Amino acid sequence: MDATDLRIALFSGNYNYVRDGANQALNRLVGYLLRQGAAVRVYSPTVDNPDFEPTGDLIHVPALALPGRAEYRAPIRLPGRVRRDIAQFAPNIFHIASPEILGHRALSLARSWNVPAIASVHTRFETYPRYYGLTFLEPLLVAILRRFYRRCDAIFAPSESMAQILREQRMSYDVGIWSRGIDRDIFDPRHRDLGWRQGHGIADDEVVIGFVGRLVMEKGLDVYSDAIDSLERRQVRHRVLVIGEGPARDWFEKRLPQGVFVGFQKGPDLGRAVASLDMLFNPSVTETFGNVTLEAMAAGLPVIAAKATGSESLVEDGVTGRLIRPGAIEAFADALQHYCENKGAREAAGAAGCAASERYGWDQVNQALVDGYLRVIRQRAEGVQGPPRSPVP
Template sequence: MKIAIFTDTYIPQVNGVSKTLQRLASYLESQKIEYRLFAPQTKHSAFHSDMVYRFTSVPLIVYPECRLALPNISVIRKNLEHFRPDLIHIATPFNIGLAGLYLGKKLNIPIVGSYHTHFDQYLQYYELPLVSKLLWRYLHWFHHSFRTTFVPSEDARKELIRHGFSNLKIWSRGVDCDSFHPHFQEEWLKQKYSIKVPYILTYVGRLAPEKDLDTLMKIAKELPDVISRKVHWLIVGDGPLRKSLEKEALTNMTFTGYQKGRMLTQIYAGSSLFIFPSTTETFGNVVLESMACGTPVIASKAGGVQEIVENGKTGLLCTPGQVEEFTHSISKLLNDEKLLTKMNNSARTYALSRSWESIFSQLLLDYEEILTAHLVSYA
């Protein structure tokens, strides 16, 4: 089997889609499955390798972290004709994704796609709700030619069905429990960030409107004084809201910027709780990473996150936007060491059941089923 992957985001960009595709590429290599991946060129990425081809891109004005690629269709076509992939997997609906769709049809290569992001929900946060209907029309057209559209959660599947999509399959997400683990000392983290209070509350993710960070800041400000005096907040990530958030930050709040690898694991593992108010997640990779490090999650009961966090066992789920519920949940767990320890263990145990190996193995089986159906239709 030969796979061509088209995506408008890839490492070193930091988001759930780029990380998932990086892991997919690594898995394909481990299984000796040939692939080519077409992605945007970024400031810190190699231009291209034997398997990853990069194309010039420019930052979006409203969101510089996201980039608009300028793919060279003739170069991609020559590459595909030489590589002769059995299947094209399109991960994003923008310029590189459009190039994959166009060439897949031209060269009669079966196409599958994946849906990763609730863009229509993002529009509410950028004051563009009127664009929502046009966006859904476009996405419906874009995915219409796919043999299958893979979604990361049951919640995302139901959302697409509601908008008239068909041929949907769940391609869930896993976590590397060897890389993300609880075996780090909390004291090391406290020394690094000069934290002298007992508890660390952490958020990891983009610092952007769609992550409900207004809610996060209200939670921090409205914690009861008796709890607030005992906690320090670590805000991990970067994005268009960082400067404004830093201006309104409390004295017990540290912005760390992007973190990865061992450092990110140490932050998760050294934290008492992971706080995640976002309501727009199709899955929530960072939630699963935190749980793998033995850190329970307090999150909004929304999107794919509610399928990861078992309320009362691996964390607590709160009504979206209800600050009082979040502050009550934080207080409840920090005041009950026995329950907190129990949740630590349950979170880690759950994460151990979500291996990437089994998830990618199932994806390959789905690829094979799609290819078999394609061959039968042309027999």
């Protein structure tokens, strides 16, 4: 059996209607699978004006806008017409990319049809409540996630640090790695553009601290702002440049009135914007991989990041940047000050990060997941039983 024998039903809560690292990885995966001769069918909510065109065949599933986050859709069921479409497609493996209602229904369907199912882990959902004053919900979310993931034949994390967290949380007995790749045509130090910086009022000799990502509170915007405030109090010369859009933009702009906000960027424009920074500051603890961290490294930037899943597998502390205890404002400020005031340190860390990023190619990481699909299917064919119907507590 090889990739041409694969028939993959892929279920996602957001395949293309809002652009983020997870759904871009899924679209790249589908493109790779189709080039290898596999058959793929994607089931996800859709909208009239998605952020980008989907790769492959996309089937709509019913969904409602999330309260307070209307840009996201919450799938509410797996209707009969979709079940019939799945049956006609006759998948030999289910890939579930989000543990919400659609994922649960798809997993139950796979179990009833005796079709193997794997899940990919894209974010640390259990950490989200802490950003909205609901920390007490975290143990409940962990229990719900554990029940879901243990019903899968295998789960795949994007980094070894995230895989270790999943093992410690007893999420699955079979945790593999599906990493993320980098488009080196887009993210490259050569795309640095001082003219572009000047157009945004930034002098050539000013040191720019960047933020790249969706502007939502769970990205650590409060920690970012507090660390920048500390630099201001220390009178460290710097500029802040924010790349991205999101519902928390107004809040972030008010917290950082001196910042330059350039909005959403994509493709070559994003590559130019990232390469035109002098460092990336990523205090988030919710990522399972950290696409923006890898992109910044490929662009030759030092990265100051929270010592958390994803970043721990990418950033080598003291070599390609700094890993700081989550929420440690003054320690973040110390690291930022070091790179603001030491051009040689910035250049050395950026060069080391660029070299380290070269081992992340999209075809290589996607082939690793293809190998995972084939392994899980082969195990079922050889009589290896799927996960227990009642998860072990």
